[in-house]
Amino acid sequence: MRRAARWARAVRWYLRELTGESEYDRYCLHRRRHHPHAPLPTRREYQLLRARHQEARAQSRCC
Known part of the structure; x- marks a missing residue:
């Protein structure tokens, strides 16, 4: 049982x-x-913040 849980x-x-x-x-x-x-953003707000950050830093992407 322990092996299955692990x-x-x-x-x-x-x-x-x-x-x-x-x-x-x-x-x-x-x-x-x-x-x-500081208040924590919701998971959705975090995803939006992360997407905006990635779009603003175009050099961090290949395309």
């Missing part, structure tokens, strides 16, 4: 990393540590 956690971690879902969690952790009184 395997399931590993698959879940991999899928979250692959899809970028864990980026929001890391962002929230950073904000809580460095800006504890």
Whole structure:
């Protein structure tokens, strides 16, 4: 049973990393540590902020 649970956690971690879902969690952790009184954006707001940031920095993309 432990092996199956460990395997399931590993698959879940991999899928979250692959899809970028864990980026929001890391962002929230950073904000809580460095800006504890600032409000956290929702996941949707974070995605919009991230998309705007990527569009503003065109040199970071290949196309």
